[in-house]
Amino acid sequence: MAYSDKVLDHYNNPRNVGSFDKSDPTVGTGMVGAPECGDVMKLQVKVNPATGVIEDAKFKTFGCGSAIASSSLATEWLRGKTVDEALAIKNTDIVNELSLPPVKIHCSVLAEDAIKAAIDDYKKKSNVEVPTKAHA
Amino acid sequence: MKLPIYMDNHATTPVDPRVFKAMTPYFTDTFGNAASRNHSFGWVAEDAVEKARKQVADLIGANNKEIVFTSGATESNNLALKGVAEMYAEKGDHIITAATEHKAILDTCKRLEKEGVKVTYLAVETNGLVDLNKLRAAMTDKTILVSLMYANNEIGVLQPVAEISKIAKERGALFHTDATQAVGKVPVDVIKDGIDLASISAHKMYGPKGVGALYVRRRNPRVQLTAQMDGGGHERGMRSGTLNVPGIVGLGEACALAKAEMPEESKRMAYLRDKLKDRLLASLDEAYINGTMEHRLPNNLNISFAFVEGESLLMGINEIAVSSGSACTSATLEPSYVLKALGAGDDLAHSSIRFGLGRFNTEEEVDYVAAKVIDVVNKLRELSPLYEMHKEGIDLTKVQWTAH
Numbered sequence: 143m144a145y146s147d148k149v150l151d152h153y154n155n156p157r158n159v160g161s162f163d164k165s166d167p168t169v170g171t172g173m174v175g176a177p178e179c180g181d182v183m184k185l186q187v188k189v190n191p192a193t194g195v196i197e198d199a200k201f202k203t204f205g206c207g208s209a210i211a212s213s214s215l216a217t218e219w220l221r222g223k224t225v226d227e228a229l230a231i232k233n234t235d236i237v238n239e240l241s242l243p244p245v246k247i248h249c250s251v252l253a254e255d256a257i258k259a260a261i262d263d264y265k266k267k268s269n270v271e272v273p274t275k276a277h278a
Numbered sequence: 279m280k281l282p283i284y285m286d287n288h289a290t291t292p293v294d295p296r297v298f299k300a301m302t303p304y305f306t307d308t309f310g311n312a313a314s315r316n317h318s319f320g321w322v323a324e325d326a327v328e329k330a331r332k333q334v335a336d337l338i339g340a341n342n343k344e345i346v347f348t349s350g351a352t353e354s355n356n357l358a359l360k361g362v363a364e365m366y367a368e369k370g371d372h373i374i375t376a377a378t379e380h381k382a383i384l385d386t387c388k389r390l391e392k393e394g395v396k397v398t399y400l401a402v403e404t405n406g407l408v409d410l411n412k413l414r415a416a417m418t419d420k421t422i423l424v425s426l427m428y429a430n431n432e433i434g435v436l437q438p439v440a441e442i443s444k445i446a447k448e449r450g451a452l453f454h455t456d457a458t459q460a461v462g463k464v465p466v467d468v469i470k471d472g473i474d475l476a477s478i479s480a481h482k483m484y485g486p487k488g489v490g491a492l493y494v495r496r497r498n499p500r501v502q503l504t505a506q507m508d509g510g511g512h513e514r515g516m517r518s519g520t521l522n523v524p525g526i527v528g529l530g531e532a533c534a535l536a537k538a539e540m541p542e543e544s545k546r547m548a549y550l551r552d553k554l555k556d557r558l559l560a561s562l563d564e565a566y567i568n569g570t571m572e573h574r575l576p577n578n579l580n581i582s583f584a585f586v587e588g589e590s591l592l593m594g595i596n597e598i599a600v601s602s603g604s605a606c607t608s609a610t611l612e613p614s615y616v617l618k619a620l621g622a623g624d625d626l627a628h629s630s631i632r633f634g635l636g637r638f639n640t641e642e643e644v645d646y647v648a649a650k651v652i653d654v655v656n657k658l659r660e661l662s663p664l665y666e667m668h669k670e671g672i673d674l675t676k677v678q679w680t681a682h
Contacts, residue, residue: 176679
């Protein structure tokens with residue numbers, strides 16, 4: 143399978159790899175996927191509580207190159223967005239940006255899920271009203 | 279050293295230049311149809327085919343007349359299973375095979391099941407071997423055929439064929455083995471191993487693609503097959519179709535070379551393979567060998583690098599041609615059913631890499647591959663949330679994962 147240049151770039155130079163302290167109240171952590179499915183994404187956002195702006199984002203991903211690229215791209219997009227803006231990121235945006243083929247669309251879905259799970263977690267911790275949905 | 283490096287010799291092998299040289303005249307100068315009985319073009323082709331038949335037979339301790347040329351091991355497997363099921367239908371309707379067989383066996387069995395044949399798929403032990411007691415227990419008076427592969431194409435484990443054939447014989451069943459990966463790599467002897475039918479492929483042993491053979495025993499017992507291809511009655515009626523003379527010459531030459539060079543070559547393969555294995559295991563924690571090392575092809579290594587997904591690893595070592603049991607590299611999006619059958623867990627199946635060494639690999643290449651794999655595994659583990667959790671002492675099997 144041939145990879146797009148953007149996927150290769152994110153794979154070779156992943157952005158914002160790492161972890162924040164999960165117990166920090168300004169940090170939201172989303173972990174989605176499962177090892178037996180071949181994909182696990184951990185995505186974290188660090189939010190300025192005063193402004194609601196995501197000041198930093200980090201990820202770690204177990205998965206194929208497209209999964210790594212999707213989560214790497216997600217961290218780039220999250221930085222500087224408010225939590226509500228972040229929730230507007232759609233998996234199709236990731237598919238288009240990375241030119242993912244149909245068999246890799248699930249990687250983008252996972253990245254969108256990870257974003258939502260991370261923001262959910264942050265909102266819960268900071269006692270902001272949260273929509274009810276399943277998350278990691 | 280030239281890049282890319284080819285280390286996927288279970289998928290296919292390059293044609294040995296000596297094989298290629300032997301084949302070339304049969305495309306242009308001596309192009310006759312081996313079935314043309316009334317002119318020299320036909321006679322020359324027939325002589326070449328008969329010489330090749332002897333070369334194939336000699337490699338596996340068979341008689342010339344027991345070799346049926348086919349288009350490859352998939353066809354040989356189809357002919358063996360369907361041909362026996364049809365020919366011996368009055369005697370019985372039960373076939374025994376194993377879960378780790380090649381798809382050419384499993385899918386042929388699925389087809390036969392639709393036609394009313396009963397098939398037992400034996401589970402294998404965690405080392406990849408069939409439990410002989412389970413085989414014994416599965417045998418019935420209706421069992422006409424036991425089909426178990428000689429060497430596995432993913433994990434290279436060698437089944438105890440001599441013992442398996444004894445068990446089959448005790449109950450009056452025939453024994454077929456898919457010997458595609460074994461012939462030319464380890465000594466296969468149809469007498470000592472008690473084999474009744476064996477599938478052989480040229481392109482796994484430095485011969486050309488599109489040609490193979492089926493060994494069909496002629497004495498003790500005389501095995502009969504119902505032909506699956508109707509036509510001119512070639513190959514003693516078992517496989518009609520004009521013979522692929524250049525391909526057959528290539529298969530024959532590949533067998534002759536394998537016979538002459540196997541003792542030395544298998545030692546060299548085992549040395550290189552063990553060097554690769556030792557390097558990887560010395561530098562990387564949480565690396566697991568799939569299948570027993572004790573009964574194994576000398577050129578096979580299959581390792582799972584825990585917490586690293588196989589396709590992402592292949593991407594990082596893209597100038598090295600190997601394969602992975604990861605779902606992302608398969609057409610079905612399912613991880614390797616062979617590794618799953620070992621009970622390794624899907625996560626380790628996703629993390630597996632198969633190295634298949636071959637005649638043309640050098641020690642320099644092995645050193646390069648080892649260093650590169652170690653480097654990329656370490657890099658990907660830096661990226662892996664699972665490795666991080668493992669390092670924190672979290673038991674990943676106890677984590678509640680979100681399905682997707």
